[in-house]
Amino acid sequence: MKFIFLSILVALTLSTAAQQIKFDVLEYDFGVIKEEDGKKICVFSYKNAGKSALLINKIGTSCGCTQVAYPKEAIEKGKKGVLTLEFNPLNRPGQFAKTITVYTNSTKDSLVILTVKGTVLPKPKSFEETFIHQLGIIRTDKDRIDFNKIPYTDEVFDTMKLFNPTDSVLNISFEQVPSHIEIKAIPAQLAPAKEGIIVVKFNALLKNDFGVVRDRIYVKYSNAETAQTRLYVNAEIVDDFSKWTPEQIKNAPHIAFDKKEFVFDTLVQGNSISTKFTFSNTGKTDLIIRKTRASCGCTATSPSKSVIPPGESAEIDVTFNTSGKHGKQHKTITVIANDPNSPETNLAIKGFVSVPNSPGTH
Template sequence: MSRKVFYLLVVAILGSTFSVSAQDTAPVMKFDSKEYDFKTFKEEDGLTSYSFEFINTGSQPVIINQVRSSCGCTSPEWSKQPIAPGQKGFVKATYDPKNRPGPFNKSITITANTNPAITILRISGTVIAREKTVADLYPREMNGLRLQNNHLSFTKVKNTDVKEATMDVYNDSDQPISIGFKRVPAHLSLKMVPENLQPKQKGQIVATYDASKKNDWGFVIDYLDVLVNQEFKSGNRLTVSANLVEDFSSLSKTELANSPKVEFVNDVFDFGEITQGENAEYTFTMKNLGKSDLIIRKTKASCGCTAIAPSTKIIKAGEASEIKVVFNSRGKRGRQNKMITVITNDPVDSEVKLRVSGNVVMPKTN
């Protein structure tokens, strides 16, 4: 055996010895069990806890640096002081079953000065759902009238559609009530079924949306006042939303083949870094690669800090146009991500998202 090989062998043996020695002297958390099953319990029982106890079987104090749960429904507590060799410590897990019926299986990750540094505990069980109250089923309250929500969504509505949506309501008072609506736009109609609700009676708000009367595109919201017994109280408002899209279903194959086609040279603008109060400007170029007029139905920014100025609303086949965007950083700080929606009559890609992003820093002070 050469001297070099002998030397390397000695180093390897010594390194292994030192490693084993270090492991032998490291603190050790010895748990009786690393898993606990709460079995089955009721949601109304509230917070449920279990304390995992351990003994430090090493020769150095155990120091727990951090304990993290896999979800916000589990709150951990633990021994904050160093645990001397031979002494006991704990990690306590508390599970909140509120609005979380059914089985669960959650982990608690412990980071300590042990070897290995990570220890994982686990709790499980099954929550029996409590009986829903009127307040649970109808969480929005308006002068004795309870609603499932104060927002009625029609989701996607074609511009030629007349669509209906309903919302369940409940009279939680001890008197009959009538429900009416104010500030109802022409494209909406609402009625109560039945017209009057007796005490503890269920009913429905039936709403009809006529998109042809709205004369708008994209995501739109209307705000209505709710009258209970012909009286309006501040805050008693109902929002109605819809995503208005163009109906291309009647187009023939020939019409589709000769339709407009939108394409943006670039759909992302990163302005880098600017100082708060400065503007960032960019011009997006859009082309019509189709065979008929491309019509810009609507442009809309995700916040008022972005101004949009299309140079024209109609782009001829084979031609291009520009959309100038100005981002105003006043009152902004940190990373910014803003979206600009461009809606056209392109039957294949009628809604295009443009993105403006960058970082806004505070002005330097002397």
């Protein structure tokens, strides 16, 4: 019995060692490379440390930016092989880490994961790639100022790059600038073929609004025969719940609606329909309605009250006017509140508008 057991154990040991792939390294660091320098190549060497022929069945990569060449024929025991990897840094600025999965017929480690990593320095942008927009007669790197989300007590800055493609010095000034925005061109007199910037400061507290907002400023070139050019400044003003303490979060207000959707069947064009959305404060502190905003075709009144103590309710009256509308309708009303779990609630009005004497018109 002992002999049989030992024979089986030896057979299993020999079988396990039949094919075994051993790489010199499992990771290669390209370091810092330049995007404009093009493709980079590295090599992973391996050895068949088993007792029989080793075959790579296939290679898997985590990204199309890596290509791998490998031997298709079997590697005999004790022999070495090479994987050649090519990494393309085009359009991949910043740090990267890509994996290569090697599948073999090895009875041990049949799947091996290799890694390449590094940092790609983006290639300098050409003039055409940088100044792709027009602001009147001036070329710019963007067509608007977008601040994205701004806490309602914050001031934020952004810039826009300028290039003067004309043969004249341009005196740049601004008109109809709202009080919550400061804007200036540096330099204010931009020489021919020179670059400059527009600096914009946005004061959310002075704006005194919430949600998505848009301002329009006029850019004027005083010594150029051209019409004023509109520059739009966009932002989304929000509560900054990241500054709330755990105690404030625990005792936060919470908005809860009796319904979030109102569906009407069919309305004849020209008619209107109204509904109410009732909401309650199920939280522990005052609920403040920051803003209600209706999409095209709807009018939403302000809530019956804008500060709702815990346990109390309020209503929002909504009217949908079908004038000029036809076919399926889906309109929204956005309610912005100081609820950290539901800072924005989207309500919907849905239905179908038919055109008189034109059944089935869409």
